[in-house]
Amino acid sequence: MKLLWMMDGEIFTTTLVPSGNMTPNYSMTLAQKTTFAFVILLFIFLGILIVRCFQILLNPYQSMLTSAWTDGLDGLEFDYAFA
Known part of the structure; x- marks a missing residue:
């Protein structure tokens, strides 16, 4: 399946399905891993x-x-005694 679209007056084409002799490369690089x-x-x-x-x-x-x-409650108990 081919798609056509225009950008700045130029026609671009792309294929959604790869051709039969190409296998998609799904391997990840070491940096990606x-x-x-x-x-x-x-x-x-x-x-x-x-x-x-x-x-x-x-x-x-x-x-x-x-x-x-x-x-720290020892000092506070003594302070509350005067209040």
Whole structure:
């Protein structure tokens, strides 16, 4: 199937189906493979970050150590005694 179109007064043709003696080349270069793998790793990292953020939003005290809840309260209890 051939398509014709005009651009700046010139006629261009293109074929949608390759001719019978040509086989399409679908192989990826090393740079394309490396980029593809890097993008996949970024998507995995983004997914992990999204899951972690939702865990913190749903239960913010789960990841906090219980010893951190009482840090610094000794001085505050004494200050509130005068109020």
